Amino acid sequence: MADFVHLHLHTEYSLLDGACRIGEMLDEAVRLEMPAVAVTEHGNLFSAVKFHDEARKRGIKPIIGCEVYVANGDRRNHSGTPGETANHLVLLASDLAGYHNLIKLVSAGYTEGFYYKPRIDKELLADHAEGIIGLSSCLKGEVATHLCRDQASRAREAAATFRDILGANNFFLEMQYQGIDDQQVVNRGLPPIAADLGLPLVCTNDVHYLRQGDHRPHDVLLCIGTGKNVADEKRLRYHGDQFYLKTPEEMAAVFGDFPEALRNTVAIAERCDVDLSGTVHRLPNFDVPAPFESPEDYFASVARDGFDERRPRLQALRERGALRYDVEQYERRLAYEIEMIRKMGYAGYFLIVWDFIRYARERGIPVGPGRGSAAGSLVAYCMRITDVDPLELDLIFERFLNPERVSLPDIDIDFCERRRGEVIEYVTRKYGRENVAQIITFGTMKARAVVRDVGRTLGMSYAEVDRVAKQIPQTLDMTLAKALEENPTLGEMQRTTPQVKELLDVAQRLEGVTRHASVHAAGVVIAPAPITEFAPLYKKDDIVTTQWAMNEVERIGLLKMDFLGLSTLTLLHDAVDHIRRSTGETIRLDAIPLDDEKAYRLFGSGQTLGIFQFESSGMRETLRKAKPQRFEDLIALNALYRPGPLGAGVIDTFIDRKDGREEIAYDTPKLEPILHGTYGVIAYQEQVMRIASDLAGFTMGEADVLRKAMGKKIASVMEAQREKFLTGAVERGLAAEVARKIWDLMEYFAGYGFNKSHSAAYALLAYQTAYLKANYPACFMAALLTIERQNTDKVALYLGECRDLGVPVLPPDVNESEWAFTVTPAGVRFGLGAIKNVGDGAVESILAARRGSGRLTSLNRLCEDVDLRLVNKRVLESLVKAGAFDGLCGDDAASGNGAGRRRRSAQLLAAVDGAIEHGSRRQRNRDCGQHELFGESEAVQADGTAMRLPDVPPWTEGEQLACEKEALGLYLSGHPIDRFRRELDRAGVRSIESLDQPAASATVAGIVSQRRDLKTKKGDPMAVITLEDRAGRLEAVVFPEAFRKYGRLLGVDALVTVNGKLEIDEDTARLIASEVRPVDALLSAAGRPLAIRLAAPPADRTTLEALRDVFGRHPGNGRVALEIELRGQSPPLRVRARLNRVRVQPSDRLAEDVEKVCGKGAVSWG
Incomplete structure (x- = not known):
């Protein structure tokens, strides 16, 4: 072996601390001719198998280890100051027994000893010491900690304890030096302890990054992990640039005075031998019943x-x-x-x-x-x-x-x-x-995400980082290297802007590094x-x-x-349950016909919001083009609507051939039975297998090998398979030229081919959802809205779908609503569980009150019967704002009369405190067995159906909608933008829901629901706003130049039109604003008159005088017209009259003031 082996090393699986990628680290070890290397993650074995296999592939001996955290006392004591309850200790598995003990130790660290870190203790270590070699670790090791505190005797005691636990030949005192003063203290203190206790020395470098130049990316990685900025002086950092994979020569230069410490690295490596090669399937036992024997x-x-x-x-x-x-x-x-x-x-x-x-x-x-x-x-x-x-x-x-x-x-x-x-x-x-x-x-840092992470730690502004990140294409398997190659603008930014260069250089070193663990x-x-x-x-x-x-x-x-x-599956179950409850029908999903005309009409119309796998805007557009008419079409579309086939135009070929615009030609009649279901297009992996089998004599097992090789483009396998296919095809009667052509066709499509079995199963689920939506739309939408109740964006979208389907959506009602959305003869009733601030306990209390007392007749009565700890003030206010008490408010409010509803809702909101006080008093008296005089509250009329309400001003329509939005997260009864929809349509202003393709210029209108003010690094103000219309929500970025011009128009609740560049990433749209205008300005520019609808005979003098006052408060150049409906005629006759002497300034406020006088819906423009 060489003169030195690294025994203390952290890869990226020491999460947000280690920066060594396993493959790169092992390649460097090969280059340095290192025969072995250890990996010792912080407290875990995340990388063990991957490291083992990759090392064996390269001929390097893997040493499996872990730098564990050893609790100062009992591992099960979860108290104490974080960072002071454990010390580090490096453990290496010398054999399989040690490897299995290491597994048990690190497992217990998480399942028993976790307190900020996964901790073991000395008792546990003693129970699992066989086959384990220990090193005393870094400055955070117990021995080193005592030496740094000038506690030599305690350091000796700690070393002796580990010697006794592991054995004198299995515990080594670890020396490190990366230029830190405390390390010199430790390195002077270890040799005397070693001599005194008969312990060997060993040296390591506590490797955290691969090369010396990687210290900067590693420092940024630490900042990402701790949420700090690199400029923060008080943060965790590794001092210097020495924690890299040093050569044996570099280690010898540092520890030349301790040759035995260098030699011991080799001796330990020679002792460690854990081979995990091969896979043995370990299936659980399944007990079979008698009389079966196996x-x-x-x-x-x-x-x-x-x-x-x-x-x-x-x-x-x-x-x-x-x-x-x-x-x-x-x-x-x-x-x-x-x-x-x-x-x-x-x-x-x-x-x-x-x-x-x-x-x-x-x-x-x-x-x-x-x-x-x-x-x-x-x-x-x-x-x-x-x-x-x-x-x-x-x-x-x-x-x-x-x-x-x-x-x-x-x-x-x-x-x-x-x-x-x-x-x-x-x-x-x-x-x-x-x-x-x-x-x-494990989650890794992808191209865009790592740019944002790194930019944040480098102190760059949101706007600066965003400009760089948005230059990275949002496509499958995108990397920063590919982005720089494909996007010249990004390369130019890197070359010309030093800060962007540093950002991208560091980001490329960290790209793909493991960021976090999850389930x-x-x-x-x-x-x-x-x-x-x-x-x-x-x-x-x-x-x-x-x-x-x-x-x-x-x-x-x-x-x-x-x-x-x-x-x-939850959706299908709930929809079927709604059908059973509302119609008495029992639907068996496995028995529904696969040729239902309504279902295929639904697919062909693209009205597939809520339909599994067929819901995206792109897929809906594809369905409108394809007009599927049979189940096989759905399987094919599900398989083909993926980035590969879409990019290659395969799906367009499929549609053109289906509709007869392109001829279907087969190179041999043998292909027709295999490809006829997909109109000659190879859509499935199974078709590749069938071609290989039927045309070239492959067994199905061999065909599966071919399918894998083609899909993964394994060149070495492909060439042998090609020869086998061509030979087999010719032997079975195909001309060599035809065989080559078919091979080329297979090779081209195989990269895109999808698993038909999977596509068929999921197409069946899609068909079942579409069948229910087409035949039982109210039941389907009630189930869908319940499932998505917490996602207000989707609920708003699906409410629009309900309108398109002709399914009325009724507001929540304390007497009619259940927890979920439900189906009634009048439509889908909003569920109480979808109201914000109304928890499950509160809903159950209300439902229990209804079950116990019957119909609730007033706010007071409700407060008498519910648990006011659950149905508290916040809950009651949300119910009022959501309109859930409208049914208690008399005919004018319950029937939707806008003025009446707004008046009663304002009164009920003001009455909440009194109702709670009343309810509490009644409950206390009831609990004490007392009854009020005459048995009724003084606030309730004799019939028990009404209560005296405070005399307060009614809500405006805007206040009503704002309350509704606050309580439901969306607008239900209307939307502030609705009254301008006709003018907006005429002006080419698009609805947010329709934004499905990127565009250089697009104009949308909506209400500003959120605004986030930001500053660039230069200090220039900018903003990110959220625009909402009735059916959608859109983020718009207002960079400094546009913000200087239009920032004053972007207050929360402002109604505006925004023009700009529309960007779309993975079905999420974002607008880069270039121009902002108030909606009022659009109306003024259009010159459309304010039209006011009145019933004949015209309203009394009071009404007309009130209108005159409104006109006086809104002077301008806009015209006004009255539309008078003569209801005695059949059909009713409408007469339109212009008020030539009246001029007003068109605005949302004007319309609202007119509707206060004349009623909701009285105003239109045009």
């Missing part, structure tokens, strides 16, 4: 019984002439799959999946029809693991499982989002709590024994996960399942 027998029985349950459906299809293959072919396919699964040893795996899906179905937990390649399995269909008939849709079993595949089959399951946890809990109980855990996932959305591990026998555990927010991500968990052989929570 999982294989039980599996076959369950699969065949399941086929018998599916048989009536096949017979019904055969009777209708709609069965694609005869039943005998199903039986042959089933027998083939059963035998293949048994031979490959996966019978137990299928039983495990079948069991927890059966549990879910038996308890009414919605389960998806399938996902991924498992939908291609008839066995899975028969066992009701999936609900997609693979023969009917020509799906291929070998895409899922074949002898050439070495990994476990992958069955991912969708469950109702609301009840997914019940299934995980069942699995946890069945297989043991210690044997089941969720899986960790994988779906992954669950099920082990045959406690997971810590195989993998370390991590715990955060009471959720236990593995410390290794999905790939590493599978790599060591553990069974990984994806339990996905899918809100679409």
Whole structure:
């Protein structure tokens, strides 16, 4: 071996502290001819498997270790000053026993000892000391800490304790020197202790970054982790630039006076030998019932019984002439799959999946029809693991499982989002709590995100960083290097602006570095024994996960399942429940026809908001072009609407061929049965496999290997496969030229081809949602609005969809509303649970009051009957502002009379304090057994239906809408912009919801709902505003030049039109403002008169005088007209008269003042 080996090193998995990428670090170790290297993350083993495998590939010996935190006392004591409750200690696994002990130690650090850091203690270390080599660590080690405090005797005691725990030959005193004064103190104090206790010395460099020049990016990384600015003097920092991967020569120059410390690095490396090569599948045991003797027998029985349950459906299809293959072919396919699964040893795996899906179905937990390649399995269909008939849709079993595949089959399951946890809990109980855990996932710093992170720590302004970030294309797998290559503007900014150059240089060094750990959305591990026998555990927010991500968990052989929570299943379940409650019909989703005309009309119209996988604006536009007419079209569109096929124009070819604008030509008739369903376009991976099999004689397993090679563009495999294909095709009668042409076609499309099994399963979910929306729109929208109730942007969008569907949405009502949105004969009723500040407890209290006392008749009565700790002042005010008491306010308010509603709402809001006091008093008296004189409150009339309300001014319409927005997060009964919609349409001003394509110039109108004032680094003011109209919300950036001109117009609640450049990233629009105008200015420029509608005979003199006063308060040049409706005529006759002597200044305030006099809806422009 060389003269030195690094034994203390941190990669990017020492999160936001280590900056070494594993691959780069190992490549540098190879370059430096280092035979071995250790990785010792802070408190975790996140990188262990990845590091091990990458090191072995390069011929470097991996040493698996960890720099643990050792508690000063009991690890379970979670108190004390942060940063002072633990010291560092480096532990290295010398053999497999040590490796397994290390797993148990770091697991306990998170599951038992976590207090700011994952801590073990000396008792735990003693219990798991076998196979462990310890180093005393850095300045934060216990020995070094005491030496720095001039406590030599305590340092000696600490070293002796670790010697006794680990053994004299297994504990080394660690020397470091990166130019820090305290290190010299420690390095002088260690040799005497070593001599006194008979302990060996070792030297390390505590590597945190790869090269000396990386100290600046590493410093920025620390700032990102601590939320500090690099200019902050009082922040955490590593002094100097010496924490890099030094050469043996550089280490010898530092520790030349301690040759034994250098030699001991090599001796330790020679002692450490942990080889994790190979994968052994570790499936949990599945207990089979009597009389079955093995999982294989039980599996076959369950699969065949399941086929018998599916048989009536096949017979019904055969009777209708709609069965694609005869039943005998199903039986042959089933027998083939059963035998293949048994031979490959996966019978137990299928039983495990079948069991927890059966549990879910038996308890009414919605389960998806399938996902991924498992939908291609008839066995899975028969066992009701999936609900997609693979023969009917020509799906291929070998895409899922074949002898050439070495990994476990992958069955991912969708469950109702609301009840997914019940299934995980069942699995946890069945297989043991210690044997089941969720899986960790790691987030990395992507191109745009790392620019924003780095810019913030460098002290750059939002505007400066934003200008750079927006130059990075928002496309799949974008990197900063690609962005600089593709966007000359970004390169120019880097060359000409020193600050941008530093930003991009540092960002490129940190791009892709792991930023944080979180829980994988779906992954669950099920082990045959406690997971810590195989993998370390991590715990955060009471959720236990593995410390290794999905790939590493599978790599060591553990069974990984994806339990996905899918809100679409919740939506379907709730919509079906609404249908049953409101119509009495019971809908079986697996029995709905796949040729429903209304459903396909819905798809063809692009009216697919809320439809799974078909909701984006781009997809809706594609649907309007494609006009799908059969289920196969939906499968294809779902597969093709992805960046690759879209960029290559494949989806346009598909549509043109479908509609007959482009001829469908096949190079050989053998392609027609394979590609006819997609009009000659290769849309699916399964089509590539079928072509290889039918035209060139590949087995399906071989075809799957080809499919993988083409999809991943593995050149070495591709060339051999090409020769095999061409030879096989020619042998089967194809001309060599035709065979080459077909190969080229396959190669071109294979990069875009999608898994048809997955696309078919998800197209089925999409069709089911569309079927319910098309046939039961109110029930569907009620379920959808409930699910999205916390997302006010989506609720506003879906309310617009309700209007388009002709589904009335009724305001919340304390007597009519439930917690969720509900369906009534009059429309969809807003749910109480969607009102802000009204929690679940408050809703339940109101519902309980209704159940106990019947219909609530007044605010006072409600306060008598509810729990006022839950239904407090804040709740009551939100209910009033939302309009939930309008039904108690008399005919004028309840029927929607604007003036009446505004008057009563203002009175009710003023009455809340008194109502609470009244209710509290009545409840106290009731609890004491007392009754008020005559048994009624003095505030309630004899009939109990009314209460005296304060005499306060009524709300204006603007105040009413503002209150509604405050309580609901959106405008329900109207929108401030509505009265100007006609003029805005004429002026070409677009609705926010219609913004689906980038544009150099676009004009939108809305109310300013939020404003964030910012400053550039030069100190120039700018702002980011949020604009809202009735159906959408848009962010607009107002840079300094535009802000100087228009900033005064951008107050919150201002109604404005904004023109600028429209940018769209991943369906999110943003406007770069260049011009802002008040909406009033648009009306003035248009010259349209203010039109006031009055019923005949005209209003009395008081009304006319009130109007004259309004006109006097708004002088200007705008014209006024009266529209008088003669209601005695049939149909009613309208007479329009201009008031030639009256001129006003058009404005929102003018319209509001007129409507105070004449009623809501009396004003229009034009």
